Amino acid sequence: xxxxxxxxxxxxLITAFIxxxxxxxxxxxxxxxxxxxxxxxxxxxxxxxxxxxxxxxNTPWRKSAVKFLSGFIKPDDxxxxxxxxxxxxxxxxxxxxxxxxxxDYNLDSILKAxxxxxxxxxxxxxxxxxxxxxQSGEKFNVLxxxxxxxHLDNPKYFLATYANYFNYIFIEVPDFDRTYxxxxxxxxxxxxxxxxxxxxxxFDRDELNALLAEVNLKVISxxxxxxxxxxWVKCS
Numbered sequence: 001x002x003x004x005x006x007x008x009x010x011x012x013l014i015t016a017f018i019x020x021x022x023x024x025x026x027x028x029x030x031x032x033x034x035x036x037x038x039x040x041x042x043x044x045x046x047x048x049x050x051x052x053x054x055x056x057x058n059t060p061w062r063k064s065a066v067k068f069l070s071g072f073i074k075p076d077d078x079x080x081x082x083x084x085x086x087x088x089x090x091x092x093x094x095x096x097x098x099x100x101x102x103x104d105y106n107l108d109s110i111l112k113a114x115x116x117x118x119x120x121x122x123x124x125x126x127x128x129x130x131x132x133x134x135q136s137g138e139k140f141n142v143l144x145x146x147x148x149x150x151h152l153d154n155p156k157y158f159l160a161t162y163a164n165y166f167n168y169i170f171i172e173v174p175d176f177d178r179t180y181x182x183x184x185x186x187x188x189x190x191x192x193x194x195x196x197x198x199x200x201x202x203f204d205r206d207e208l209n210a211l212l213a214e215v216n217l218k219v220i221s222x223x224x225x226x227x228x229x230x231x232w233v234k235c236s
Contacts, residue, residue, distance in 0.1 A: 029188075036185050040192040047227075057088045061226035065146065065172055066092040068223055068230050072168070073097050073142065080166075081144040082129045087113030089146050094122040101138070103129045133165055141167040149173050150199045160215045163235040169217065171231045176204040178227040205229060 025031035050059055066089065073079065077097040081090040084102030086109050094100040094117075102124045104110050110126040117124075125132055133140075143166040149155040150173050163169065174195040176182050182202075185193045194202055203211070208229060212219060217233040224230075 033188060033190055036181060036188070036190055037192055039181060040185075056086070057092075061228055062088065064223075064226050065089065065228075065230060068221075068232075069093060069144070069170055070096055072170070072221070072232050077142050078138075078140045079142040079144060080129065080133070080140040081146070082162075083146065083148040084113060084124065084144075085109050085146075087117045087124055089144060090122060090124070091117040091119070093144070094119050097121070097142070099140075101125060101132075101140070103127055103132055130161065140165065143169045145169060146172045147174070150195070150201050150203065153200055155201060156211060156214060159211070159217065163215060163217060166235055168220075169233050169235060171208075171212075171229070171233065173203050173208065173229050174199075175224055175227055175229045176202045176207075177224070203229065 022031060022035065025034070054060070056062060069089075069092075073093055073096045075096065075098060078099040079090075079093055079097045079101070081087075081093065081100060081102040084090045084104050085106075087102050090100050090102035090113070098121060100122050102110075102113060102122070104113075104124070104126065105128060107126050110124045113124040127135075132138075143162055149158070149171060152158050159169075176193075182193055184190075205224065208231070209219065212231070212233055216236040218236070219231060219233050221232045222230065
């Protein structure tokens, strides 16, 4: 939903102050890089504060992901949530699916997930996901990858490997195209083009779709909202 606004906007003192302050810079290149850095910093701080304000389960992007997934998850589905973190998405999907297993290598996250979310059809495992699949012998038809691919050195190999175990994969990653300013940063060789310091890849929409095509994953549905790409794919 967009917004309907009055033609005359309320006066913002802080905006007026910063706007006038920016006029003090005579070097346009220096000024522009500084403004891009400040925009990145305040966007990041606002993003972090949103999780505090809403609570992580109720942030617009988390609710949007669950809503998107709920349109595809069926009552008889068995789901593996790889990199489940504190388990919020795993729990939400367990309200729909027959079985959900959240897997994460971070023991602290798994312990918190076990304590906070307890359901008969939901469990949390501290392990490497591939090792768990091979050792347990459990079968799953849906894989959830919520903010996983951007952290990997070789996402192509990762997807090609895991696609053999599942029928469908849900992918959520930050959307590099969420703001045109990212492309300006890239053009100016500005270093602030990442969403998180641990990210290896920041995918634009064309790049991610090309990656999925390379590993023969068929895109069924996409959504670009709240700064992320959400994609539901079918494995060959």
